[in-house]
Amino acid sequence: MSEINKDIQLAGLKSAFKYSYSGIIIIDNNHRIVYMNPYACETLNLQQDECIGKKHTNYFPHSSLVDVMNNKDFQKNIKVLRNGKKLLVTRVPVYLKGSTLGAVVTFKNVVDLQKDEMEVRSKLAKKGLTAKHTFKDIVHESEVMSETIEVAKSYAETDSSILITGESGTGKEIFAQSIHNNSSRKHSPFVAINCATLQETMLEAELFGYTEASFTGAKKGGKHGLFQKAHLGTLFLDEVGEIKPSMQAKLLRVLQEKEIRPIGSDIVIPIDVRIIAATNKNNLLKDIQTNNFRLDLLFRLNTLNLHLPPLREREEDIIAISRNYLSIHCPHVLREDSLLVEEIFNKLLEHKFYGNIRELINILERFVLLIKLQKKFKNINALFDKLIDKHLYEKDEGLNQITATIGTKIESSERQKLIDTLLLTGGSRIKAAKELNISPTTLWRRMKKYGLI
Numbered sequence: 134m135s136e137i138n139k140d141i142q143l144a145g146l147k148s149a150f151k152y153s154y155s156g157i158i159i160i161d162n163n164h165r166i167v168y169m170n171p172y173a174c175e176t177l178n179l180q181q182d183e184c185i186g187k188k189h190t191n192y193f194p195h196s197s198l199v200d201v202m203n204n205k206d207f208q209k210n211i212k213v214l215r216n217g218k219k220l221l222v223t224r225v226p227v228y229l230k231g232s233t234l235g236a237v238v239t240f241k242n243v244v245d246l247q248k249d250e251m252e253v254r255s256k257l258a259k260k261g262l263t264a265k266h267t268f269k270d271i272v273h274e275s276e277v278m279s280e281t282i283e284v285a286k287s288y289a290e291t292d293s294s295i296l297i298t299g300e301s302g303t304g305k306e307i308f309a310q311s312i313h314n315n316s317s318r319k320h321s322p323f324v325a326i327n328c329a330t331l332q333e334t335m336l337e338a339e340l341f342g343y344t345e346a347s348f349t350g351a352k353k354g355g356k357h358g359l360f361q362k363a364h365l366g367t368l369f370l371d372e373v374g375e376i377k378p379s380m381q382a383k384l385l386r387v388l389q390e391k392e393i394r395p396i397g398s399d400i401v402i403p404i405d406v407r408i409i410a411a412t413n414k415n416n417l418l419k420d421i422q423t424n425n426f427r428l429d430l431l432f433r434l435n436t437l438n439l440h441l442p443p444l445r446e447r448e449e450d451i452i453a454i455s456r457n458y459l460s461i462h463c464p465h466v467l468r469e470d471s472l473l474v475e476e477i478f479n480k481l482l483e484h485k486f487y488g489n490i491r492e493l494i495n496i497l498e499r500f501v502l503l504i505k506l507q508k509k510f511k512n513i514n515a516l517f518d519k520l521i522d523k524h525l526y527e528k529d530e531g532l533n534q535i536t537a538t539i540g541t542k543i544e545s546s547e548r549q550k551l552i553d554t555l556l557l558t559g560g561s562r563i564k565a566a567k568e569l570n571i572s573p574t575t576l577w578r579r580m581k582k583y584g585l586i
């Protein structure tokens with residue numbers, strides 16, 4: 134190498150060290166500081182002139198830099214606390230022709246790392262990583278839903294993990310978004326993923342991100358994972374009960390250590406994310422007993438539990454949701470054909486709604502479409518059969534049997550629950566309704582339905 138190139142190289146290294154956005158400290162084989170760049174001085178609140186030539190242990194008494202040098206060891210991305218600041222530190226020995234000349238330590242303030250991440254994440258937030266719903270969007274009239282919303286609001290005031298349970302279609306993501314928007318993290322990203330829709334390797338890539346060329350098909354330049362995108366915000370893990378056990382172990386480690394390592398990278402990235410998970414499984418404990426779900430992960434996710442009752446257990450909400458939907462999408466039918474609306478509402482109250490709110494909205498959408506098309510039906514039963522696609526179920530005997538079995542079991546359980554509660558309250562309908570968190574009117578309807586009056 135020519136003298137000119139050597140001069141350029143040396144000048145370039147000096148500039149790189151001086152203006153580096155990482156702290157750099159170099160010691161010689163006598164353990165004395167020979168170099169400290171401006172970032173290191175500013176972060177550690179030290180003066181360069183005072184430190185040069187001094188033993189580094191004068192300032193860092195518990196440093197393992199000497200061990201790194203003596204053992205020819207290599208330490209990367211170690212978390213340490215210095216002068217009250219959290220640092221991510223890398224320590225490397227310096228060799229020349231087989232001899233150890235000293236060691237170099239580089240570090241980054243975790244706060245600065247998070248600021249860098251937030252610059253990226255603020256751009257990501259503009260791409261739609263936000264929660265659209267609030268508690269005001271949850272249409273209801275039942276007491277049980279009012280109480281559920283109040284519990285959810287109290288959970289929003291904490292940073293603890295929440296597990297939302299409930300049947301499919303009960304509104305778990307709407308509650309997750311509402312909790313986020315009612316929390317101190319509302320100005321930060323809300324990121325959601327359905328864990329059941331991705332294979333294990335793809336789920337890992339989505340959650341943790343990856344570097345370029347880390348696997349076949351990886352994007353050029355790599356990709357930020359959802360944990361990074363949700364930094365300082367909320368990550369909603371829907372259908373968490375479908376995650377494979379091996380992936381559960383990786384998720385558990387992230388929740389414990391609050392840091393992620395992208396696929397193909399050896400860099401550890403600190404994260405600050407509030408986790409809200411959801412499952413429609415009746416009992417994850419059954420999966421734990423069969424080793425399909427980790428008990429320690431359940432404990433991590435289920436710090437706070439929020440159960441959403443099925444729609445059939447809150448009949449007041451069926452009418453409230455239906456009336457609200459029609460007032461938005463077909464207001465004239467409420468004004469001009471109240472008799473038809475009343476008949477439809479009565480049929481809705483008789484329906485099982487195993488698909489819950491999602492199924493109710495589908496029925497209402499069909500109803501509005503038929504009204505707009507001015508379709509005529511000979512009676513209300515014919516109209517309602519069209520709304521629920523009853524003919525599709527009749528063609529599938531297997532599905533009919535499954536639906537009938539589920540329905541019979543649920544009805545039997547509901548009937549027995551009514552009987553037990555009435556016996557407990559001495560036959561008082563008012564006390565029984567209060568015990569069941571339903572209105573006396575709803576209690577009367579159910580008693581009539583199950584032949585108890």
